[in-house]
Amino acid sequence: MYFKRIFTPGLSHYSYMVGDGGEIAVIDPMRDVGVYIEEARKANKKITHIFETHRNEDYISGSMELSEKTGAEIYISKYEDLGHVYGEKIGEDDEFRIGKLRIAPIHTPGHTLGHLSYVLYMGDVPYMAFVGDTLFWGDLGRTDFYGEDRLVEMTAHLYDSIFEKLFSLGDHVLMMPAHGAGSACGGAIEERDCSTLGYERKENPALQVDSKEEFVEKHSYMRLKAPYFEKMELCNVEGAAYLPGEVISNVLSLEDIQREDYTVVDIRSREAYSGKHIERSIFTSTKILSAYLGWIVDTEDPIVLLVDGLKDEELKTAYWTARRMGYDNIVGILGEGTVKSLEIEDTGLKSTKEIGAKEYLEMHREMLVLDVRREEEVEEDYPYMNRLNIPLQLLKERVGELSSEKEIAVICGSGERATVACSIMERAGIDGTVVAGGVKGIASQLKDRD
Template identity: 30%
Template sequence: MYFVETLAVEGLGNRSYLAGGSAHAVAVDPPRDVDRVLAAAARRGVRITHVVESHLHNDYVTGGLELARITGAAYLVPAGAHVSFDRVPVADGDTAALEDGLVLRAVATPGHTPHHTSYVLEDAGTPVAAFTGGSLLIGGVGRPDLVEPRLTERLARAQHASAHRLAQLPDEVRVLPTHGFGSFCSSSQAEGGSSTIGGEKAANAALLKDVDSFVADLLAGLDDVPAYYAHMGPANAAGPAPVDLTAPRRADAAEVAERLAAGEWVVDLRSRTAFAEGHVAGAFNFELDGQLATYLAWLIPWGRPVTLLAETPEQVAAAQRELVRVGIDRPAAAATGRPEEWTADGALRSFPRADFAALAAALAADGDPVVLDVRRDSERAAARIGGSVHIPLHELRGRMAEVPAGTVWVHCAGGMRAAVAASLLDAAGRDVVAVDDSFDSARAAGLVTAA
């Protein structure tokens, strides 16, 4: 009897898997904080004998090399992936026996990367699950544009062929992708948490459209690529170092001020509500409960030291765990407690929050407040607020001079990105109002016009 356990990596929108039988298991596309995988194996009383990668990941630093070192497992990596460490190169059709009757079979599925490989778990010769990585996702496929622009169309066509190859598996086989749950590595986001080959045949565009239509639609729908992706592939190819999740050194108010003065990043992990009510001047707000790793890694100048501010040491520890997954390995320092304790004189900055109804009232009263839309291009293409200025969040730091004078009402689709943008503007000395509301409310307030 086999098992498959899903290890969700919520902040990055990915999944890793532990699968096996009564005694042995394989870890598929493990996150960098491998203690989670080890704990899952210990709970089940199984030994990890194999660690496999579907591809060199673009959106996170893998824990595969370290997990294989700790466990003594065979480390299976697609043969076409150029890496700087010893591994077991895997080619199409290769098999790995986990235990009696339980076998993992490699299936070449290029498209997300040229070397992408899926793995089919077979129980007594019957395929039961397909670990599809960034190939066939729930309702979509992995994006083909993260390797090299000149390869994008070729890889898109390969994605279509790979999806059809996987579709030859029996309908009841479970589809278990790594991407598709919020990761920017996917071309669309999963609707629902599980699927089968049969379910994908009925709903996945890669299996319903001819190749030319599929490729045209896929390429037209590609969105922005987070800047930190440029650093993930090289880190994974070189062989990531073990992580250090011990508590960072404690910073007092004077050190926080010194780090701000030096141009380092001081990141307040508290909720956007708490941050708006009172925060250290110059700090940036990236909520721990939001997509912390994705957006902090996207916006920060790569390699810039980070100091974390939080209410509790546990929140700092949770942030560290998220950040090591994207290569931000050690905070320079951290401070916990109340924001008044993070400044020498206890003085804090604040700014108001509002909803779209308040923005509508301000527009009606003034007629000319600055409205800043920090959504991505694809979101704005669907609908926008007339007269608003558009600067996607990930471009804002470099385009501050384009924000018109006056109080800035900043919005996104739900409030989280607007809060980050508001903190950036506030740190730059701008008067700001953070619109903390669903964009659906903008429609209800009569603010939305067709793009």
């Protein structure tokens, strides 16, 4: 048997290739499909089947392009009509042979109504379950996509899918989810490389419940939904433009950017951005780009990436992550030496003011504290006089609420999100001061004083 798991950094997405004889099936391919074609070529096999677990909402699917390039058939769920322009609809009555392997879809609603999981059998024994966004390592798929009215119904579906359908396959079955730790699709996915249904049944914290009622009670809650998800949902039924193989290398000048009113996205480190950055640029370092870009920049906006001082590999990761999220209007880059030359010309640059924990504790009474953590993270965990909580994800929409005579101290867990927030505020003409080290820094400062 041939097996390959393809990890997409940034999105923390897993797609899978399974094969036998001369054939390979791909499960949930990402947008840039060259990797599957190359792997199949190396294995001297042909991609013949493409299976989708569900209509994805956090990245663009590569099914159509992969099908066109390989001739493979695409299979999608018959249990929900979303208006797909592609794919043959399948359900639990169907099964597929890949060489000696047998692949059978099972209907596992909860994350979406039509969600399918795929069970791979060795002979008559279930061997692997490709569970999409139903179940993750240490976490669950979210159940809030159909709104508050259907939250309880969808969460109850998820319980049945996991406890009745997946677990009846047997504890020994290898469990293959569509996302790993760091994905926007799960809040608490654990860092592990493999797992079985039995291990998750025993150890997954989200599954430690005594009844279906307890499960529904515990997991029926609404989460924030990034604006770019709507474009993804549309692309993944209507089909998105195919991707070129090359990373953009079009080097632009500051004049080009100002003339055309492009949005500069600064993907350097937090320290580099805070030290000196192009005025009105948006900061999301490469490590947090997939989590926040979708909240701050519209997918249609023309974007220029500031990559000064970064390695080629970092530009590559950021570029492909953005394209996989549907950012098709990346018009160029600002490369090596950009910041230095602007510094010499003394034009177009700004710094972000920062204070440390010690200064914060001395000054906070005179400040407005903007806490940009998610609501559920915010506790009475540090001293403040006036605090306003706006999660970073919602700050672009709510930045107008920030009228203050006082200096605004922006705080998060470590300082990274606070810096993103200050870049959003700068575009709205509001100055912010980052609390470097964030809540963690304040906690250790307070501990040192005890």
